[in-house]
Amino acid sequence: MKEQLLDILNDLRPDVEFEKEKKLIDDGVLDSFDIVSLVSELNSEFDVEINVMDLEPDNFNTVEAMLELIVKMQEEG
Amino acid sequence: MTKKQGLRLVVFIVLLGIVLNTMIGVFGFPPNDGTISIKKRFGEFYSGAENTWDCVMVGASCVDREWVAPLAWNDYGMAVYPMNTARQPLVLTTNILEEVREKQDVKLAVVDIRGIQMFTLRPEEAKIRNLLDNMKNSKNRYQAVKKIIKFYKEYFSREDVKDGQEMLEKLDEASLYLPFIKYHSRWKTGLYDSDFEGITSDMKGVYEEQAFVVKEVEPTKMVDETMELNELQKSILDEIVNYGKDTGLEILFITSPTHLSKREVIETKAAVRYLEEQGEKVIDYNTEEKYQEIGIDFSKDLYNEHHLNSRGAVKFTNYFAKYLHDNYQFEDKRGKDEYKDWDDAYVRYLEFYEKGWKDAEKEK
Amino acid sequence: MDFISATFVVFVILLSAVYFITPQKAKWCILLLGSYIFYMASSVKLLFFLVLTTAVTFVCGLILGNINEKQKTYLKEHKNEMTREEKKAFKSRTSGKKKWIVAAAVLINLGLLIFLKYFNFIGGNINSLLAGMGIEGKIPHLNLLLPLGISFYTLQSIAYIVDLYRGKYQADRNFFKFSLFMSFFPQIVQGPIARYDQLAHQLYEAHKFDYYRVTQGVQLILWGFMKKLILADRLAVAVNFVFDNPDPHEGFVLFFAAAGYGLQVYADFCGGMDVARGVAQILGIELALNFERPYFALSIEEFWRRWHITLGGWMRDYVFYPLSLSKAFATLGKWTRKIFGNYIGKKLPTFLSMFIVFLLVGVWHGSSWKYVAYGIWNGTIIVSSILLEPVYEKVLKKCRVNTDCFSWRFFQMMRTFVLCSFGRFFSRGISCMTSLDMMKRTVTNFNPWVFFDGSFLELGLGYKDFYVIFIFILVLLVAGVMQERGIRIREKIAEQNLYFRWLLYIGALVVLLIYGSYGPEYAVGEFIYQQF
Numbered sequence: 001m002k003e004q005l006l007d008i009l010n011d012l013r014p015d016v017e018f019e020k021e022k023k024l025i026d027d028g029v030l031d032s033f034d035i036v037s038l039v040s041e042l043n044s045e046f047d048v049e050i051n052v053m054d055l056e057p058d059n060f061n062t063v064e065a066m067l068e069l070i071v072k073m074q075e076e077g
Numbered sequence: 078m079t080k081k082q083g084l085r086l087v088v089f090i091v092l093l094g095i096v097l098n099t100m101i102g103v104f105g106f107p108p109n110d111g112t113i114s115i116k117k118r119f120g121e122f123y124s125g126a127e128n129t130w131d132c133v134m135v136g137a138s139c140v141d142r143e144w145v146a147p148l149a150w151n152d153y154g155m156a157v158y159p160m161n162t163a164r165q166p167l168v169l170t171t172n173i174l175e176e177v178r179e180k181q182d183v184k185l186a187v188v189d190i191r192g193i194q195m196f197t198l199r200p201e202e203a204k205i206r207n208l209l210d211n212m213k214n215s216k217n218r219y220q221a222v223k224k225i226i227k228f229y230k231e232y233f234s235r236e237d238v239k240d241g242q243e244m245l246e247k248l249d250e251a252s253l254y255l256p257f258i259k260y261h262s263r264w265k266t267g268l269y270d271s272d273f274e275g276i277t278s279d280m281k282g283v284y285e286e287q288a289f290v291v292k293e294v295e296p297t298k299m300v301d302e303t304m305e306l307n308e309l310q311k312s313i314l315d316e317i318v319n320y321g322k323d324t325g326l327e328i329l330f331i332t333s334p335t336h337l338s339k340r341e342v343i344e345t346k347a348a349v350r351y352l353e354e355q356g357e358k359v360i361d362y363n364t365e366e367k368y369q370e371i372g373i374d375f376s377k378d379l380y381n382e383h384h385l386n387s388r389g390a391v392k393f394t395n396y397f398a399k400y401l402h403d404n405y406q407f408e409d410k411r412g413k414d415e416y417k418d419w420d421d422a423y424v425r426y427l428e429f430y431e432k433g434w435k436d437a438e439k440e441k
Numbered sequence: 442m443d444f445i446s447a448t449f450v451v452f453v454i455l456l457s458a459v460y461f462i463t464p465q466k467a468k469w470c471i472l473l474l475g476s477y478i479f480y481m482a483s484s485v486k487l488l489f490f491l492v493l494t495t496a497v498t499f500v501c502g503l504i505l506g507n508i509n510e511k512q513k514t515y516l517k518e519h520k521n522e523m524t525r526e527e528k529k530a531f532k533s534r535t536s537g538k539k540k541w542i543v544a545a546a547v548l549i550n551l552g553l554l555i556f557l558k559y560f561n562f563i564g565g566n567i568n569s570l571l572a573g574m575g576i577e578g579k580i581p582h583l584n585l586l587l588p589l590g591i592s593f594y595t596l597q598s599i600a601y602i603v604d605l606y607r608g609k610y611q612a613d614r615n616f617f618k619f620s621l622f623m624s625f626f627p628q629i630v631q632g633p634i635a636r637y638d639q640l641a642h643q644l645y646e647a648h649k650f651d652y653y654r655v656t657q658g659v660q661l662i663l664w665g666f667m668k669k670l671i672l673a674d675r676l677a678v679a680v681n682f683v684f685d686n687p688d689p690h691e692g693f694v695l696f697f698a699a700a701g702y703g704l705q706v707y708a709d710f711c712g713g714m715d716v717a718r719g720v721a722q723i724l725g726i727e728l729a730l731n732f733e734r735p736y737f738a739l740s741i742e743e744f745w746r747r748w749h750i751t752l753g754g755w756m757r758d759y760v761f762y763p764l765s766l767s768k769a770f771a772t773l774g775k776w777t778r779k780i781f782g783n784y785i786g787k788k789l790p791t792f793l794s795m796f797i798v799f800l801l802v803g804v805w806h807g808s809s810w811k812y813v814a815y816g817i818w819n820g821t822i823i824v825s826s827i828l829l830e831p832v833y834e835k836v837l838k839k840c841r842v843n844t845d846c847f848s849w850r851f852f853q854m855m856r857t858f859v860l861c862s863f864g865r866f867f868s869r870g871i872s873c874m875t876s877l878d879m880m881k882r883t884v885t886n887f888n889p890w891v892f893f894d895g896s897f898l899e900l901g902l903g904y905k906d907f908y909v910i911f912i913f914i915l916v917l918l919v920a921g922v923m924q925e926r927g928i929r930i931r932e933k934i935a936e937q938n939l940y941f942r943w944l945l946y947i948g949a950l951v952v953l954l955i956y957g958s959y960g961p962e963y964a965v966g967e968f969i970y971q972q973f
Contacts, residue, residue, distance in 0.1 A: 028746065032757050033827070036765040036791050040774070052762045053607035082652050089943060096947050100954065107963065203967055249961045258960035265905045266965045 001046075002067060008041050009063070018063050025057035035060065042066075048073035104260045106210040108271045114141065114284060115162045119211040120277035122160065122180065126415055130181040131407040132157040135173050136189025137165045137197070139333035142384040145391060146281035147423040149398035154409030156419060157187075157401065159282045162207040166200055167192035168228050168313050169208055171320040172221035176212055178326070185327045185405055188317060190359075193310050193348040194341060195237075200229045202247075210256045222253045231309070280429065281422045288387035289437040290380035297337045297363055297375075304347050311351060318357055327405075334362035334373055334393060336382050360400075362393075371396045387430060442482040444630065444716050445669045452479065453662075453720050457655075460724060465647040472621055472644060472724070479626035480589060487588035490557070494550050494591075495623045498598040499616050501546035505605040506612025508539055539606050546602045554595045557585050562808035590629040592805060596755050598623065601637045603759055610638050618645050625726075627717040631710065633729040633751040640728070648725025653935065658722035660931050663949050665715025670957030672913050673708035676701045678958070679900035684869050687879050692886035694896055695879050700862035702869045704914070707735065710749070734921045739853040741822045741860055752805070756798045764794035785828065792827075796820040806868065811876055815867035822860055909956055 009018045016029055024030045030038070038060075039050050050073060059069045108116045118141070132155070134140050140161035149155050160177055167190065174186055192198065205225050212218045229248055233241035252258035306314075321328040330352050332345050345363065352359045362371065371392055378389030385393060401407065410416050442449050456475040463471050480488055512535045516528065523531070561582050568578025605612055613619040622641045628634075683690050683698035690698070711732040721728045729751050738744035745753055764770060770790040778786030796817075803816025837844060863880060870876030891897065898904060923930055934942060 031742070031746070032761055033791055033795075036762070036794075037787065039766060040771065052758075052766055053609065055758070055762050079652075085939075089946075092943065093947055093950070096951065097954075100951055104955065107965075109965065252960050257954070259963050261955050261957070261960065262962045264955055265903055266963060 001070070002063070004045065005042075005063065005066060005070070008038070008045060012038055012041070021062065023061050025060050030060065042070060046070050046074065101255075101257045103268065103272050104257055104263055105272065106206065106256065107260070107263060107266070108269055108276060110286070111163065112207065113271075113276070114278070114282075114286065115207055115211055116271070117276050117278035118160065118162075118282045120275055121279075121282065122158070122177070123213060124275070124277055125418075127180050128182045129415060130156045130158050130177075130183050132185040132187060132401065132405070133174070133177045133181065133183045134159045134161065134187040134189070135165065135170060135177075136161045136167075136187075136333065137192050138163045139191065139335055139384060140189050141282055141284040142380075142386075143333050143335075143390050143393040144397070145283055145387070145394040145426065147283065147419065147426040148391065148394045149401070150281070150411070150416075150419045151423045152395075152398055153402045153407070154411035155398065155401060155407040156410065156416070157398075161189070162211065164197070164201075164204040165192065165208055166204050166225065166228075167198060168200070168316075169205075169221055169225060170313075170317050172217055172224065173208065174320065174326065175217050176215075178324070179215075179217070183326070184407070185329060185401075186321070187329045187331055189333045190314070190330050190348050190352070191332050191335075191337075191341070191345050193306070193314065194344040195307070195310070198232065198310070198313070199238075200225060200232055205229075205253065206256070209253065210260075219254070222250075226250055226253065235309075279418075279422060280426050281419065283422075283426060283429070284387075284390070285429070287380045287384075288390070289433040290386055291377055291388075291437075292379055292381050293376045294336045294379045294382055295375065296368070297335075297342065298339065299365060300339055300342050302339075302343050303350075304343050306344075306347050306351050310348070314348065314352060314355075318352070318355060328357070330357060330359040332359075332361045332363050334368060334371060334389075335384060336375065336379060337363055387433065391430075442479055444713055445666060453723070457723050460648075461650040468647040469618060469621055469645050472625065473617060476621060476624040476626040476629065480624060480629065483589045484586070487586060490553060490588040490591060491594065491624060492620075494553065494594060494598055495620050496616075497546055497549045498601060498623070499613065499619045501542050501602055502605050502612040502619075503614065504542050505539055505602065506614075508535055508542075509605065509608050509611070511535075536606075543602055543606045547599055550595050550598050554591055557587055557591065559804075559808045560585060590631070593632050593634055594623050594629060596634050596752075597637075600634075600755060600759060604637060613637070613641065621645075625721075627720040628728055631713050631717070632749075633714065633717070633731040634755050635729060635751070640726075643726045646725075651725065654725060655723050656935065657931050658719040659946075660934065661715045661719030661722060663719075663946070663953065665712040665717075665719060666957075667913075667949065667953050668708040668712030668715065668917075670953060670959055672910065672917075673705045673712060674958040675902065675906055675910060676705040676708070678906075679897075679902045680705055680869070682901045684871065687870075687875060691882055692888035693883075693891050694888075694900075695866075695883040696862065697897065698900075699865040699869070699879070699883070700858070703858075703862050703865045706865075706868075707732070707748075708917075734925060736858060737854060737921060737925060738857050739850060740826060740857055741819060742826070744857055744861055745819065745823075752802065756802060760801060761794055761798050764797060765791050770794065788827065792824045796824065799823075809872075811867045811870055811873040814873050814876065815864060818864045818867055822864075 006018060009016070012034055013030070016024075018024070021027075021029055025035075035055065039055070042048065043050055048070060050069065054069060054073075059065055106112065106116060134144055134157060138161065141159040144157070144159045146157055146159065149157055158181075160173060165173070170188060177183060177186075209218065209221055209225070212221070226248070230245065232238060233244045235241065238244075249259075317328065320326070330349075332349065337345065342363070346361070349359050349361045361367070373385075373389060373392060378385055378392065380386040411420075442452060452475075456471070460468055460471045460475075477488070480491065512532070516523075516531070564578075564580035565582065568580050571578035604610060613622070618641070621644050622635075622637060625635075625640070625644060680698050680702045683694065684702070687695065687698075714731045718728045718730075731750050733747040733750060735744050735747040738747050770793070773793070774787065774790040777789040780786065781789060799820035800813065800816040803812040803814075803819070806812045806815070843849060863883075866876040866880050866883075867873070870879060897907070902910075920930060934945060937945075
């Protein structure tokens with residue numbers, strides 16, 4: 001799953017080294033455009049429904065946080 | 078807050094107060110052409126010895142143009158100081174007298190009433206500031222500001238004042254209470270050494286700038302027409318009269334001798350008559366008879382339509398000092414130690430007078 | 442009560458004193474009292490609208506909170522009995538109920554704002570539209586007064602309601618405390634637009650007097666006053682001079698006015714924020730940052746991320762994300778992808794929602810077509826720059842431009858500055874048409890001689906004013922560079938010797954009082970004796 005996520009991320013922003021970044025949102029690495037495209041990609045790729053209330057910086061600051069969110073979403077359905 | 082921090086705060090506030098006070102003092106009324114003599118006069122008033130004056134003269138510009146205090150001192154040993162300002166608002170007369178009496182126990186106040194004309198009463202900013210912005214902060218100044226703001230509104234709300242509305246909008250009250258609000262912008266126009274060091278008159282308020290200019294002026298034409306003062310004008314005179322009664326200060330009203338237009342003759346005479354009716358002491362120096370007694374020569378003794386030059390001033394001083402000497406028993410204080418600066422002023426004046434006319438001759 | 446005034450300073454000193462001597466439990470009451478006094482100093486009548494919005498928001502919030510609680514306990518109790526599908530259905534049932542409440546609250550609050558702020562604009566436009574069709578429009582022009590801060594507290598209330606809908610936090614159960622959150626005086630007039638979860642608890646907690654914190658707050662206030670009085674109000678003289686009567690001016694003079702207006706607004710708004718944050722800091726409350734050196738932005742998009750940050754953040758969370766992630770937009774995306782292909786098609790729905798955001802931001806500033814144009818201007822630049830990015834990259838590669846050096850970034854900064862300044866024609870111009878005309882005359886008249894023939898000295902400012910403007914911008918620049926490098930200037934100052942700190946405080950105050958642009962100006966010759 002992590003591979004899949006990294007593929008999506010690198011596709012989105014080839015200039016960012018995602019595994020090194022710890023504050024993707026707080027430092028403004030990813031802007032709101034990126035987030036919107038990312039979320040729609042994730043939703044279709046992992047068959048989840050990430051919606052507006054999940055768009056907290058804490059959920060997207062690191063790759064690990066994103067993975068956690070996806071897993072949680074898949075469990076909840 | 079700990080004790081140490083509290084103490085520190087107090088020291089800081091004191092320090093800040095000193096700095097700000099100095100700054101406000103420096104960025105004050107500008108010592109420019111036409112205003113420097115006022116600044117000097119007030120400088121001497123505030124820094125000079127207390128309770129040394131016998132009499133104060135107040136009014137508009139004519140007063141210092143006609144009165145040479147060192148001459149009267151030399152002749153009679155009387156200390157009569159001119160505390161006029163250019164276009165001094167007559168409505169503030171009691172405030173200036175109050176200010177003087179804080180420092181000087183004068184027995185007599187000579188009030189020039191030519192400022193009673195409606196046009197002259199017009200409270201323009203420059204007129205107000207000439208006086209108020211040279212006064213130190215005090216309760217009296219505060220009251221004067223309040224009074225002039227009220228008067229300003231009253232005057233410009235009158236139907237016979239055409240641009241009243243426009244002028245009302247212009248009034249900036251805050252900067253009258255705290256002139257720094259206006260004068261801080263003097264960083265653009267420049268400051269002078271006198272802003273920092275202060276400046277005082279060394280000839281007892283003698284007018285200097287155009288004292289040696291001569292302009293041939295038509296003598297004042299007398300007219301028979303008369304008029305009645307309006308309520309506003311009357312109330313101003315009443316206030317001064319009442320002030321004299323309340324404080325026991327003797328007041329002598331005069332009209333300074335100068336060239337008057339037809340309208341001015343009518344309006345000042347109305348004021349003279351009004352005061353006489355109230356039983357006040359008034360001397361109108363703008364009559365054919367008085368001109369002759371004083372010896373005013375309209376072709377030589379004025380520097381413009383409205384003001385005596387130093388030659389005219391000497392004539393009037395000689396005349397008026399004698400009048401004061403004959404009618405008011407001021408002690409002759411010549412030779413007293415605390416009046417040494419009056420002697421010095423006399424010496425300086427003689428020099429100033431001689432040199433001034435010599436230079437004026439040369440320029441011709 | 443104006444922020445930048447002696448009255449306000451006195452008010453803050455008195456309020457802080459009372460706040461610190463009041464017992465812990467009642468401290469927040471002092472803030473509430475102070476906030477309402479502050480509000481009533483501007484208008485007593487219009488307080489009604491603030492109270493109304495506060496009440497509506499509070500009650501709707503309470504209902505939403507109760508639904509949230511019930512849902513939570515129900516799910517907890519029946520955790521094991523329910524299937525995933527059942528849970529889902531239950532959730533969507535409650536969220537349906539919640540939607541009605543949200544709709545009611547937003548409708549009332551936003552409705553008030555729209556009615557008071559835009560009624561005359563909308564009505565006037567409908568009338569003229571009808572007139573165009575030969576029908577006499579009968580929508581009257583109402584004499585409406587805009588309540589102080591309504592544009593800010595309305596957004597704050599909507600954020601609170603929507604956050605409760607999203608279940609982000611619990612509803613406030615104390616009406617008076619909530620009233621304080623809605624009316625806190627440093628931020629009611631012009632923001633920052635606060636989020637309930639960030640501000641409210643700070644307001645309710647009791648803060649003790651802290652010497653260090655107070656000095657930091659005072660520094661910030663002083664700095665804000667300087668920006669406003671030394672720079673903004675001075676620039677305003679020339680800016681107003683040109684914009685009030687633009688016809689005689691051409692080319693660079695017009696550009697100067699537009700750029701000057703941008704700087705003026707920055708210094709004015711950012712200065713106001715510094716004062717707001719400084720005052721709050723004295724009381725122990727941290728307000729959100731609203732400006733992060735916008736003029737260092739490399740693109741318009743970045744500029745708007747650094748400018749009025751709390752408004753941008755609000756728009757992002759409550760307009761942009763919900764729109765972009767809505768089902769309708771997802772459907773739209775599928776459709777556009779079919780037509781325009783993957784690259785553009787995927788982006789189009791996002792562009793649309795962003796365009797909507799910029800239109801809203803534009804209109805939020807004021808009810809006039811020029812603000813619509815202002816929104817379109819900014820939206821268009823951002824969209825086109827993203828769309829054209831591949832083209833830029835090709836051109837830069839072909840021309841062998843090194844994009845990894847200071848000079849290139851400086852160029853980008855300047856480019857952003859110029860584009861931003863042009864946008865200012867809309868926000869300051871008297872009307873949309875005048876603004877367009879001014880823009881045209883800026884680019885069609887190349888008049889470099891105005892830099893040398895003294896044209897700029899005829900705009901109401903003397904050369905000494907320009908020195909002061911120049912020096913102060915330099916100071917801002919240096920401070921900005923330091924902050925960009927992560928230096929916390931106020932903390933650095935606090936590390937210096939007492940003597941130096943005092944010199945700095947007193948010096949800054951003296952500079953502010955002397956060089957500030959306030960009061961009637963003294964002119965040479967004013968007292969020269971004229972006629973008697």
